[in-house]
Amino acid sequence: MTTPMFVVDSFTNKAFSGNPAAVCLIESYIDQHDPNVENFLSYPSTLLQKIAKEMNLSETAFVWPKKIRDIQGDLSSSTTHYDLRWFTPTVEVPLCGHATLATANVLFKELAKNLKPEDKPDTLYFNTLSGELTVKLIDDRGTLQMNFPKGNPVKSILSDKEKQALCDAFHIPNDGIVDTHYCSITKKFVVEVRDSLIVKNLKPQFSTIMSNTYGSANVRGVIITTRASIADPEEQSFDFISRYFAPWVGIDEDPVTGSAHCVLAVYWSHKLGKKNHRALQASERGGILGVTLDEGEGRVLLQGTAVNVLQGVIHL
Numbered sequence: 001m002t003t004p005m006f007v008v009d010s011f012t013n014k015a016f017s018g019n020p021a022a023v024c025l026i027e028s029y030i031d032q033h034d035p036n037v038e039n040f041l042s043y044p045s046t047l048l049q050k051i052a053k054e055m056n057l058s059e060t061a062f063v064w065p066k067k068i069r070d071i072q073g074d075l076s077s078s079t080t081h082y083d084l085r086w087f088t089p090t091v092e093v094p095l096c097g098h099a100t101l102a103t104a105n106v107l108f109k110e111l112a113k114n115l116k117p118e119d120k121p122d123t124l125y126f127n128t129l130s131g132e133l134t135v136k137l138i139d140d141r142g143t144l145q146m147n148f149p150k151g152n153p154v155k156s157i158l159s160d161k162e163k164q165a166l167c168d169a170f171h172i173p174n175d176g177i178v179d180t181h182y183c184s185i186t187k188k189f190v191v192e193v194r195d196s197l198i199v200k201n202l203k204p205q206f207s208t209i210m211s212n213t214y215g216s217a218n219v220r221g222v223i224i225t226t227r228a229s230i231a232d233p234e235e236q237s238f239d240f241i242s243r244y245f246a247p248w249v250g251i252d253e254d255p256v257t258g259s260a261h262c263v264l265a266v267y268w269s270h271k272l273g274k275k276n277h278r279a280l281q282a283s284e285r286g287g288i289l290g291v292t293l294d295e296g297e298g299r300v301l302l303q304g305t306a307v308n309v310l311q312g313v314i315h316l
Contacts, residue, residue: 002313008102011287019256040083052087090250097258104135151263153181171203256287
């Protein structure tokens with residue numbers, strides 16, 4: 001049988017930039033092979049992992065609509081509530097921003113084809129391994145706002161030997177590190193460096209990055225970040241820039257990373273004394289995010305747009 005597949009560029013308004021993610025609408029396959037499934041989050045991962053490896057993008061999202069039983073006892077698929085899972089080519093991950101944005105972009109556009117205007121939702125609810133996430137369509141330009149849990153970066157003290165190893169692994173000047181923090185929720189290590197040239201000129205050695213120690217932290221990703229330069233026309237409209245590396249989960253460098261900004265929202269809010277930011281992820285493909293910290297609710301609002309660049313089917 002065939003199952004619909006999409007490739008979507010997230011955190012961009014033009015194709016071939018931002019961060020590409022695959023989105024698999026797995027409902028028809030599940031309904032045919034396992035019609036009694038009630039919770040997709042516990043569905044065996046073997047096939048899903050094989051599909052993600054075949055797609056070979058940083059993440060493949062699998063989305064399955066929740067089932068609604070009417071008063072006659074008949075089941076139908078929800079148009080607002082879904083189970084959502086994310087896989088790299090090698091492992092399942094508990095949270096992924098750009099693949100969530102991609103999934104919402106696909107669903108909003110597919111729903112627009114099949115529903116009357118008055119029936120179209122403006123908010124989607126996703127049940128995930130990180131709890132419930134919501135994505136809201138906030139304007140007629142297709143801007144989406146994701147509501148994610150905030151990170152908890154705390155200061156991490158490295159030994160001189162560890163700091164030097166970190167500099168060597170990323171090609172950071174010996175005096176280039178300003179601060180280091182660790183987020184135990186996301187297992188992301190934050191490295192603030194002196195200026196944006198350092199961020200843009202990083203030359204990561206991935207085997208060394210993985211073999212390094214980061215204090216006592218159990219690291220699964222490294223964020224290199226700095227304040228945006230007001231002297232650089234490319235950066236003047238941004239508050240901070242970053243790059244993200246996660247070879248531990250099969251992603252050498254992720255082009256644009258929503259989950260990393262759940263950590264950076266907290267880090268830069270405390271540093272800059274503000275809650276609303278405009279962020280640039282300075283990878284080769286590049287990506288732009290609106291980032292708002294809601295400290296009271298413990299949430300981060302991430303805003304961005306996405307472009308569907310490919311649509312087809314996968315034969316299962």
